[in-house]
Amino acid sequence: AERLKTKLLEEEKIVDIVVGPDSYRDLPNLVRVAETGQKAVNVLLSREETYADINPVRLGGNGVTAFISITRGCDNMCSFCVVPFTRGRERSRDPKTIVEEARQLFESGYREVTLLGQNVDSYLWGGGGLKKDILAKGDLTGTVNFAELLVMVAEVDPDLRVRFSTSH
Numbered sequence: 001a002e003r004l005k006t007k008l009l010e011e012e013k014i015v016d017i018v019v020g021p022d023s024y025r026d027l028p029n030l031v032r033v034a035e036t037g038q039k040a041v042n043v044l045l046s047r048e049e050t051y052a053d054i055n056p057v058r059l060g061g062n063g064v065t066a067f068i069s070i071t072r073g074c075d076n077m078c079s080f081c082v083v084p085f086t087r088g089r090e091r092s093r094d095p096k097t098i099v100e101e102a103r104q105l106f107e108s109g110y111r112e113v114t115l116l117g118q119n120v121d122s123y124l125w126g127g128g129g130l131k132k133d134i135l136a137k138g139d140l141t142g143t144v145n146f147a148e149l150l151v152m153v154a155e156v157d158p159d160l161r162v163r164f165s166t167s168h
Helices: 005-011 021-035 095-107 131-136 146-154
Strands: 017-019 040-042 065-069 112-116 161-165
Touching: 005 017, 017 021, 021 040, 065 095, 095 112, 095 146, 112 146, 146 161
Parallel strands: 017 040, 065 112, 112 161
Antiparallel strands: none
16 A cells, blocks of 8 residues: 555546555544545554454455464564564464454354464563563563463364464
């Protein structure tokens, strides 16, 4: 959206709204703007967004496999990678919402879920917020790490296959 917005809006004039993935909360406003005949654009990327209140369902075409995002961002700062700069610091989704999403998918007939994130094995839930802030507190009592999350998802049903990608 960021790269093609000018071409889509001004050169080819084929759309009225250009919206990036982190601008979904602004959609009602963007639609109102477009309804007045103006072009509406919001392609800003958020460094804090976790999509905590939505389930971004990603289903495989085979009716068996589904994908569940468990983290956003990354703290590794590899010299070749733009993720920390475009998606922000690492933050994890609430494990309860991940387990519920896996349960709903299983009940809908999916038998395999793949947990997704830039660096899934560094998953850490401590009530929300950035991973670095959770670690800075020093007390990890009550947190959920990746191994614990795997157990929680695996306990949804013995017939559910749990995979993950990618680990650093």
